[in-house]
Amino acid sequence: MSKAVNIRKIHDYLFEIPPHGKMRVPARLYLDERSLRELLENQSSEEWNALRQLENVACLPGIVEAAMAMADVHPGYGFPIGGVAAFDPKEGGVISVAGVGFDINCGVRCLRTHLTRSDLAGKEEKLADTMFEVIPAGLGSTGELKLSPKEIDRVLREGARYAVRLGYGREEDLEYVEEHGCLADADPSVVSHTAKQRQMAQVGTLGSGNHYVEVQVVDQIYNARAAEAFGLEVGQIVIMLHTGSRALGHQIGTDYLPFLEKATKKYGIEVPDRELVCAPIDSPEGQQYFRAVMAGANCAFANRQVLAHLVRQAFWKALRVPDTAIETLYEVAHNTVKWEVHEVNGERRRLLVHRKGSTRAFGPGRPELPERYRAVGQPVLVGGTMGTASYILVGTERGMRETFGTALHGAGRAKSRRQAKRQYPADRIIEQLRKQGIVVRAHGKASISEEAPGAYKDVEQVVDVMCNAGIVARVARLRPIVCLKG
């Protein structure tokens, strides 16, 4: 389908597929010519093709303006990863499982420290070993926090706040977490017993796959004003942690997939891909799924709050760095659905924005941002790979106008996990990274090969595209020093 489709160039960093077939709105992709060509040529399968997935999203009822993909776009299930779509309930807009994903509210927290690169010199191995020991990661790991069913309900209702109440981290962390780490619409009563039971031993665990904790150094500053607001300077140590809602989120997705499939039939919604099952936002089914997703999101907030505490513990244990020397810079989520007010063609509208593998990237002045950052815009955390840079960017006015205040979430995968496994033996990657001065620890054998830097797109190019398009602006580049994988 996509091969025959007419792709129109809007400008050097934006392409558009005009509506055709059952598409209600255009599909737009933030790419340059090279990355568009790569996307078209290097599809692993016709069955899961990112362009087609984006076109499918453009067919959903009530979608506003366009189905959009950021520069890190690659195939997902239902939605492409790197996708954003906003829906208006007044126009029959829907809520969809695929627009959120199974790892509900998966995201990244960045912690800034009072340490500089020289404070870590010669201590990288010790820090890596301690992180490996203190932070539960990988399939089958359990958290130190064993919760009762009642306590799980509080996690689902109160999110990161409850973790702070239990002694994990500090009140001031919450100021710098999206939604202050707690979504009020969460309703634990619409989350299954199975989901809660699966989660009991998993609060405060990292998971596996692309989840990680990485110690990094700021190696370049691009925007002095924003860097000052974010508290960043060259040579400073920061820590990124990437994880989500763990088994609870996975089970909510699993439970609601057949539930929403029934709703799709009930409301006569035609979906081009079965994974895109959805319900009108204002329907009882849509509302129920929304409240379940909010509960899942709170679980992810709590999980990252506990993990941030464990990171602080590891730094204390390994290096005697006090807790207070590690502060939350910001936390963003990239598998979400949220109510937001956006101006569309001069009209302010309340829209339900789905972000699947894309990050909220609000420009300056938005009331949702912490006061400290409001004048410069929202920090946008972009995870690179174990061997390449990560970025801290900032949201812009233009992003607010064009992408519902949304930007990329990472480098974006270019090679399949199987290809990566064949091409990058773990030992070779560890050795290569060691030569670059990067210490890696992983629980699963597969993690290192599958997450090898070569399996991803070039993060520099991907960030370039989004910055050149004006959707975000560079603030700081970070280089990895120690990486813990699941």
Added chain:
Amino acid sequence: MVGHGRLECGQDYRVGADEHRLPDPRLTGNRAASTLWVSAELGDSTQPIRWQGTLAVSGEREIGGIVSMPYEYLDHEADIGLEATGASLEEALQDGVRGLLALLVDPETVEPRETVTVQARGEDPGSLYVALLNAVLAAVDLHRMFFRDFELTHLAQVDDHLVVEGKLYGEPIDLGRHAVEIEVKAATYGGLLAERTDSGWRLRCVLDL
């Protein structure tokens, strides 16, 4: 004409030109390896066997040929496709679960000491496949166990639904001994396919990793 048979442990069988012997389950610790379901060309004992089981005889897949893997992992940039084939829907479902188990942890490192029953239901074979895989993922967390093998024990149509039941063989998680591979978040409707083929059934979906 293709028929079905079973091999007992220690018995020789052939795939293409290669001779194989079904391993002794005491050596591999694999309960399911004590029998291997095969489909063989009837009437000609020299014909190679089209095998369907948990033992990987060859990594090669000959489309339309003799050797076919009971399950196959398909390339996907972010996740992975899991395709299972079988002479019947039961077999395809069973092989799909085996494919999932082998992704999570090296089955060779898991002893089949305990049994856990899983159930799933779906409106059609496709949603049943996804529901069954998700039930298996839930069982790992709920029982804190890894599994070596799966045996489908029951498949039926109940009212307007298909229901399936099976047994997982494994043991409590021991991270010191079990060679963990990767966590699978969920089976999705992405790339979902459930179709009858000339030789039985093919099931496929994308697993979220």
